[in-house]
Amino acid sequence: MGKIQLRQVRKSFGDVHVIPGLDLDIEDGEFVVFVGPSGCGKSTLLRLIAGLEDTTSGVIDIDGKDATNLPPAKRGLAMVFQSYALYPHMTVRKNIAFPLKMAGMDQAEQDKRVERAAKVLNLANYLDRRPGQLSGGQRQRVAIGRAIVREPAAFLFDEPLSNLDAALRVGMRQEISELHQSLKTTMIYVTHDQVEAMTMADKIVVLNAGNIEQVGSPLTLYHNPKNVFVAGFIGSPRMNLIEGPEAAKHNAHTIGIRPEHITVGDGPWEGVVGLSEHLGSDSFIKVDVAGLGIINVRGAGELNVHHGDRIKLAPAGKIHRFDANGLALA
Amino acid sequence: MARAVSPRRKLLTTLAAWFVACLIFFPVFWMILTSFKTEASAVASPPELLGADWTLENYVEVWSRSDYPRFFWNSVVISVGSTLLGLAIAIPSAWAMAFVPGKRTKDLLMWMLSTKMMPAVAVMIPIYLLFQQLGLFDTKIGLILALMLMNLPIIIWMLYTYFKEIPGEILEAARMDGASLWNEILYVLTPMAIPGIASTMLLNVILAWNEAFWTITLTTTKAAPLSAFIASFSAPQGLFYAKLSAASAMAIMPILILGWFSQKQLVRGLTFGAVK
Numbered sequence A: 001m002g003k004i005q006l007r008q009v010r011k012s013f014g015d016v017h018v019i020p021g022l023d024l025d026i027e028d029g030e031f032v033v034f035v036g037p038s039g040c041g042k043s044t045l046l047r048l049i050a051g052l053e054d055t056t057s058g059v060i061d062i063d064g065k066d067a068t069n070l071p072p073a074k075r076g077l078a079m080v081f082q083s084y085a086l087y088p089h090m091t092v093r094k095n096i097a098f099p100l101k102m103a104g105m106d107q108a109e110q111d112k113r114v115e116r117a118a119k120v121l122n123l124a125n126y127l128d129r130r131p132g133q134l135s136g137g138q139r140q141r142v143a144i145g146r147a148i149v150r151e152p153a154a155f156l157f158d159e160p161l162s163n164l165d166a167a168l169r170v171g172m173r174q175e176i177s178e179l180h181q182s183l184k185t186t187m188i189y190v191t192h193d194q195v196e197a198m199t200m201a202d203k204i205v206v207l208n209a210g211n212i213e214q215v216g217s218p219l220t221l222y223h224n225p226k227n228v229f230v231a232g233f234i235g236s237p238r239m240n241l242i243e244g245p246e247a248a249k250h251n252a253h254t255i256g257i258r259p260e261h262i263t264v265g266d267g268p269w270e271g272v273v274g275l276s277e278h279l280g281s282d283s284f285i286k287v288d289v290a291g292l293g294i295i296n297v298r299g300a301g302e303l304n305v306h307h308g309d310r311i312k313l314a315p316a317g318k319i320h321r322f323d324a325n326g327l328a329l330a
Numbered sequence B: 001m002a003r004a005v006s007p008r009r010k011l012l013t014t015l016a017a018w019f020v021a022c023l024i025f026f027p028v029f030w031m032i033l034t035s036f037k038t039e040a041s042a043v044a045s046p047p048e049l050l051g052a053d054w055t056l057e058n059y060v061e062v063w064s065r066s067d068y069p070r071f072f073w074n075s076v077v078i079s080v081g082s083t084l085l086g087l088a089i090a091i092p093s094a095w096a097m098a099f100v101p102g103k104r105t106k107d108l109l110m111w112m113l114s115t116k117m118m119p120a121v122a123v124m125i126p127i128y129l130l131f132q133q134l135g136l137f138d139t140k141i142g143l144i145l146a147l148m149l150m151n152l153p154i155i156i157w158m159l160y161t162y163f164k165e166i167p168g169e170i171l172e173a174a175r176m177d178g179a180s181l182w183n184e185i186l187y188v189l190t191p192m193a194i195p196g197i198a199s200t201m202l203l204n205v206i207l208a209w210n211e212a213f214w215t216i217t218l219t220t221t222k223a224a225p226l227s228a229f230i231a232s233f234s235a236p237q238g239l240f241y242a243k244l245s246a247a248s249a250m251a252i253m254p255i256l257i258l259g260w261f262s263q264k265q266l267v268r269g270l271t272f273g274a275v276k
Helices: A042-050 A092-102 A107-120 A136-148 A166-183 A194-200 A218-223 A228-233 B007-035 B057-065 B068-099 B105-117 B120-133 B140-164 B168-176 B181-192 B194-210 B213-217 B226-231 B241-261 B263-271
Strands: A004-013 A016-026 A031-035 A057-062 A077-080 A154-158 A186-191 A203-208 A211-216 A240-243 A254-257 A262-278 A282-289 A293-300 A310-315 A320-322
Touching: A004 A042, A016 A042, A016 A211, A031 A042, A031 A194, A042 A077, A042 A154, A042 A186, A077 A136, A077 B168, A092 A107, A092 A136, A107 A136, A136 A166, A166 A186, A166 A194, A186 A194, A194 A218, A203 A218, A203 A228, A211 A218, A211 A228, A228 A240, A228 A254, A228 A320, A240 A293, A262 A293, A282 A310, B007 B241, B057 B241, B068 B105, B068 B140, B068 B181, B068 B194, B068 B226, B068 B241, B105 B140, B120 B140, B120 B213, B140 B194, B140 B213, B168 B181, B181 B194, B194 B241, B194 B263, B213 B226, B226 B241, B241 B263
Parallel strands: A031 A186, A031 A203, A077 A154, A154 A186
Antiparallel strands: A004 A016, A004 A057, A203 A211, A240 A254, A254 A320, A262 A282, A262 A310, A282 A293
């Protein structure tokens, strides 16, 4: 079981209110991703759930029991840190067995569980090495191994892939997703990388300045952002947000159009190409359109447009409308 | 990019380093030399070097006139005891200061260090009286307590510096893994800080071994360590330099040997955090 409920959870550091008061339900077995810009409070929120920070007020329930004042070890959660946080003086075997040793488990059961975790994570050949002798990806696997042997109610991941190079990051991302499929345990994952959020999550929680902007499935957030912040944050390249007369034509204060919902060729908007990136499968171009500003366009790989070209654009897809407060209009 | 050093500059700095090293070592060298001279040779003016009368007489006499093994044993018990007791108190204190600092932690650290700036003689009378009242005068346990308290600020400062180098996330990981506070200190913090703890231990054994003011003031016979042993050779009849040198050489030799073999560890420990 791993059902977690947050009720009016607040966290302040002196006069700074990092989390001004927040409610959230995380269902058993869900893969929840906290995403948001730097300093939005996502890591603090994870640390509050872990028990590494005390809440200023509010209640954290884990599996129906009030865990607000429980120490980290008593919450039945396991955490994987950004820096891996392995014990450098212990072998991989001892690192993975450490939580079991602390729980007073007998040696035979410890060995059995360590062997099983090592097999799942492809670490069987490295059990007698120390963390210093492992690569970044292997270290991350050891950290995950240390988390899974305890069979926790939920896993907490604090930006676990940000120290890895791009190729390894994609591989580990898939491994973590597969691990979730096989364990079916609740996972809470913090990241500032919205690609990680979109690809891994069952449910994304978008945070901004300690407040939840929107909670929903990746595609819900992508297709139906509740406000301008979520619209701008989810999706890469970023959604075009246009104000002024163009928005007024649609009876809105701001309109949002995804880069893939703009066609190049003929259309009402004319501008000069600034940056053009050709990735083979896609082309990302930035066009400076008079009266609208810089417009991001996502086109086909073979789009023959280059820096300095004058081109015409047309919106061709869903136009998101927002009011003066930034909230989505029906 | 490494800075190019000309051979001439290298030679000059090497010579300068040797000169300073010899200057520092010279008194110890001269003392050892004097310990092998006769009393007449030891006080000859101008000082004799090659033409001196060499003898082992001083060592024989110092050994026969006093109970060296007892003084030596007292020194070992007092220096090691005060260091271990100091570490037992300092490790949790430094943990608290490094990982859960309060608003006044920095001030507390500065205040502790400032006690080292106070002249010891200023508190000699109260401590002397206190020791007599509590029955600690001329006892090993009394000296262990006194030297431990004297060196505690240094031990805490050194450990605090080492602990600050250990990433807090590793201790948080231990907490998540179910370690109690003591398990966290025992299984994670202490093994990771072993090099720092070893340097602190060595330095404090040396400091305690060499301490003379309190060991001479607070002992008479039973608990007197080697510093008091040396002092006992400055007799009222006058100074016998050769014998005094022999006694001093015997007193410093154990710690000199310890220092020689652990110098790498000591230098690493003392520069830890300064050069990274």
